[in-house]
Amino acid sequence: MSESGGILYVVGIGPGAQGHTTPAALEAIDDAQVVVGYTTYIKLVRHLIENKEIIRTGMTEEISRARAAIERAQAGARVALISSGDPGVYGMAGLVFQVLKELGWKRGEPPELRIIPGVTALNSCASLVGAPLVHDFCSISLSDLLTPWPVIARRIDAAASADFVIGLYNPASGRRTRQIVDAQAIIRKYRSGQTPVALIKSAYRKLQHTVLTDLDNFLDYEIGMLTTVLIGSSNTYVYEGYMVTPRGYTNKYTAEGEVLKGQRPGYSLVIEGSQTRKDVS
Numbered sequence: 001m002s003e004s005g006g007i008l009y010v011v012g013i014g015p016g017a018q019g020h021t022t023p024a025a026l027e028a029i030d031d032a033q034v035v036v037g038y039t040t041y042i043k044l045v046r047h048l049i050e051n052k053e054i055i056r057t058g059m060t061e062e063i064s065r066a067r068a069a070i071e072r073a074q075a076g077a078r079v080a081l082i083s084s085g086d087p088g089v090y091g092m093a094g095l096v097f098q099v100l101k102e103l104g105w106k107r108g109e110p111p112e113l114r115i116i117p118g119v120t121a122l123n124s125c126a127s128l129v130g131a132p133l134v135h136d137f138c139s140i141s142l143s144d145l146l147t148p149w150p151v152i153a154r155r156i157d158a159a160a161s162a163d164f165v166i167g168l169y170n171p172a173s174g175r176r177t178r179q180i181v182d183a184q185a186i187i188r189k190y191r192s193g194q195t196p197v198a199l200i201k202s203a204y205r206k207l208q209h210t211v212l213t214d215l216d217n218f219l220d221y222e223i224g225m226l227t228t229v230l231i232g233s234s235n236t237y238v239y240e241g242y243m244v245t246p247r248g249y250t251n252k253y254t255a256e257g258e259v260l261k262g263q264r265p266g267y268s269l270v271i272e273g274s275q276t277r278k279d280v281s
Contacts, residue, residue: 012118
């Protein structure tokens with residue numbers, strides 16, 4: 001225990017399989033006296049938390065979860081507040097800071113805060129279908145529980161027009177099915193119908209399932225809250241059943257690694273008709 005009081009670990013446990021939970025996350029959970037989390041996530045680490053005090057809550061109870069963890073840590077306990085994936089990516093870390101701010105907490109006061117990163121859903125899902133995130137990408141949640149749909153739609157339009165690979169979190173639920181349909185319509189304004197799309201359900205968990213399809217047809221498959229949708233850029237392709245987004249080496253090098261005429265290693269890519277930059281990238 002820290003000299004100033006308790007410790008609040010905000011822990012990313014990764015996608016679900018222990019092999020993808022970092023050693024730092026395992027150490028934090030092992031050190032904790034109290035483990036706080038969403039019921040499903042508690043089940044994923046139940047083999048790690050025997051003989052510990054457990055505080056579990058259901059969906060939409062994130063604020064009470066964060067408050068409970070902070071209160072126990074302020075009282076002197078070592079507490080692990082767990083999130084799937086990374087706690088700073090659609091996870092509990094932001095809410096912890098929101099609650100701490102409301103409480104007037106200052107750095108150096110109890111509890112000591114330690115944020116432990118984890119493998120995100122975007123990373124874990126990408127690994128199951130190939131290498132779709134090798135070039136610029138973004139993630140957008142389609143859940144409008146906390147963000148207005150017009151804001152989400154503008155973000156989808158901007159990402160699609162800028163040719164990002166797009167990862168869609170929370171694409172649909174039992175009560176929310178329109179958003180993924182609207183998202184497809186927005187993206188089709190800028191992308192070919194043959195653009196590769198991967199659907200990954202429950203990556204690295206018992207019900208893991210993947211589908212590789214395209215922009216025109218991906219809505220023909222089951223999509224729910226446990227699905228992550230990866231939509232390729234205009235350069236993404238399928239090779240031997242894998243979804244791949246090239247980094248752009250062919251713009252500067254031959255297949256043998258030789259530099260193309262007019263290009264220089266370590267310098268900005270030269271595009272015909274544009275002014276050459278002198279600085280090193």
